[in-house]
Amino acid sequence: MQLKAGLPLPPDTTMQLKAVTPPEPGATRPQRPDATEPQRPDATMQLRVVRPEMSGRRAGRKKNAPPSALTRITATLAPYARKLAPYAEKLAPYAEKLAPYARKFKPMYPRPGRAGWRRWVPSWRQWLGAVLASMGLSGAFLVIAYAATDIPDNLNTYATQQDNVYFWSDGTPMARTGWVQRQAMPLKDIPVQVRWAVLAAENESFYTDPGISAKGLSRALWRTVGKGDTQGGSTITQQYVKNVYLTQNQTVSRKLTEAMIALKLDSKMSKDKILEGYLNTSWFGRGTYGIQRASQAYYGKDVSRLNASEAAFLASLLKGAGLYDPTLNHANHQRAVERWSWILDRMVKIGKLSPAERAKYKTFPEPLKQNPLYDTGKQSDYLVELASQYAKKSAHISDKQFDLGGYQIYTTFDRKREDALTDAVTKARKQARQNHPDLVKTAHYGAASVAADGRILAVYGGPDHRTQGFNESNTTTVPAGSAFLPFVYAAGLEHGVHKTRGGPATPVTPESVYDGDDGIPVTTPEGPYWDRSGRKVSAHNDGNKSYGRITLSQALARSANTPFMQLGMDTGLSQVRRTAEAAGLLPSSIGPQVPALSLGNSTPSAIRMASGYATFAADGTHTEPYSVRRITRNGAAVALRTPKAQRAVGSTVARQVTEALGESFRIAHPDAGAASDRIAGKAGTTPDDTASWYVGTATSVSTAVVVYRMDLSKSLEPLPLKGLDGTTANAVPYDIWSHALRPLG
Secondary structure (H helix, E strand, C coil), rough: EECCCCHHHHHHHCCEEECCCCCCCCCCCCCCHHHHHCCCCCCEEEECCCCCCCCCCHHCCCCCCCCCHHHHHHHHHHHHHHHHHHHHHHHHHHHHHHHHHHHHHCCCCCCCCCCHHHHHHCHHHHHHHHHHHHHHHHHHHHHHHHHHHHCCCCCHHHHHCCCEEECCCCCCCCEEEEEEEECCCCHHHHHHHHHHHHHHCCCCCCCCCCCCCCCHHHHHHHHHCCCCCCCCCCCCHHHHHHHHHCCCCCCHHHHHHHHHHHHHHHHCCCHHHHHHHHHHHHHHECCCCCCCHHHHHHHHHHHHCCCCCHHHHHHHHHHHHHCCCCCCCCHHHHHHHHHHHHHHHHHCCCCCHHHHHHHHHCCCCCCCCCCCCCCCCCHHHHHHHHHHHHHHCCCCCHHHHHHCEEEEECCCCHHHHHHHHHHHHHHEEEEEEEHCCCHHHHHEEEEEEEEEEEEEEEEECCCCCCCCCCCCCCCCCCHHHHHHHHHHHHHHHHCCCCCCCCCCCCCCCCCCCECCCCCCEEEEECEEEEECCCCCECCCCCCCCCCCCEEEHHHHHHCCHHHCCCCCHHHHHCCCCCCHHCCCCCCHHHCCCCHHHHHCCCCCHHHHHHHHHHHCCCCEEEECCCCCCEEEECCCCCCCCCCCCCCCCHHHHHHHHHHHHHHHHHHHHCCCCHHHHHHHEEECCCCCCEEEEEEEEEEEEEEEEEEEECCCCCCCCECCCCCEEECCCEEHHHHHHHHHHHHHC
16 A cells, blocks of 8 residues: 655645555556556545644643443443343354345445445445344344343332331321331222322323333433433333332433333233332322322321322322422412313323213312421420330331331320320429529429320420430439338238248238337347448438327328338338339339338339339239330231230239328318319328429329439439429429329319
């Protein structure tokens, strides 16, 4: 080959590169090949001389050109090409046999025997060959891509995550927790008209198509590849695949993968299952996923109660909730009305809504202004905390499972009692700010109501769970004081007393007499009880009051401490401990086994104190307090271990304790009214004035209230109340207790 170049060429100059046909053997070599022998039509090649890129700062400023459509397609198809390589090797022998036939379609330019522009137009054979080749390659690619694509084993975690919903004891929603608002619903619980409203809006041929739309897919690919943006065109099956298996990225590779998985899924899963999954994973705006949460968010009711008109509006949100939520702006409202009407008309056209019924829906079904699915509030946070802990423990649900959501937790909490208890404590706090502004920051109020059958009906955990994370109704931080006396009394009545070490037990009755004077020494069968410092231990009454010789029932009614300190020693502190635990107090909260045990050195929570008194109201049977009565997950029942009643003390002993507590209430509150004969309760104080209690039972519901002070920024050591609990005649714990009880009759 000869390359002729003269003077230095300017940039972008075209040079002619001419190829000369070699002479035949024996022929004389011509001096000028270009003059002695005509050239073949394609003997000239174009060689373009391009000016080299400039270096330095100027070159650095040159921007890279955006990738072409061909580049994007090549990058997208590269992974599939690697998968096709093994198949190409197997097809190689067949390709060799077809090669002679394929050569007939080899283009020759300019075409011989043609003149002018016709020399450059491919023949019909070449056009046919190109079309057949492209169709064959495309078909082979799709077949192999289909075979090489697998349905993922694991669903997208976010797509399956739901919220957990908590309900009051009457079945009304109380709170919900979780990162997303989603609750899966079986297809059978979704009305047929709701399903067809969605199908009419999104994919009316759903039950007959193969899972993909060739027209829609081609349009989406063209928009993505050719113009660099995205456009829909997916069937419901494809949308479901995108929701639960793939990401939301709009790329060619994701579109192709989506189509392949959709085809396979359509052949392996029933249409109803696909539709159910789609309806439960789609985004409807207002923070909701799934048709059930959308129905509650926009209309405040379950999906089972939707009509065709409301369903048509919800279906319109699938096109883009941000554009069709009519509460956002006027333009949205106009779009929503138009699409709502169009969907209803489509339902009529496909035979899923009668013209007569369509005529009923002339007015747009305006949704609620705000989502009524509220998050937990200040007080309900404490309820949710109790219920979730109990649910996970009793139903054996791991934290990971629980966090994935989908659980419906039906609690035992009574809304009326909860409101009444919260209001009572709120008033007490407000009064404390007026009377004791210097003590308010360290003031704490714990309260709980527990039914005789173990149901926790209400708790007051604190002013705000977000600022005070611990639950004041469930903490074991302050002593029970004289509120513990009923457990000592029950232990003595149940087990009797021992006058000699190792001797037989002597029965004790409510009429048994003890010394009620203040400051009397505590004795054992061997003599006085000495503490570790070598001093005799003496018992003291509140206010150092002496009662003289007094029966045990009167001692409990008048809260005389000294008889019970001695009764505890006579009965045996181990028996007192066992009785208190059997009645409902936690072993970890029981105080040291010393004489002060009988005077309440234990630190039970308000929930446990209420549960213990409820044992006496239940004729001596104790049921562990519980906060969840039933759990379901997506409508299916979850096995839940519910506590069973256990005998704590004899029924006679329980009635005797209740009678003494009833007398205690009447003595302390003679003006309580006619209902006082059904109330049993007593106050509780501590020798060092660090806690003030009131625990009482009415109509088989026991409520415990405790007031104490504690500076959490320094320690967990209780501080003196300094009058924060009121006076003996007007005690704050009793005031809270009575106000919480009064609205309930």
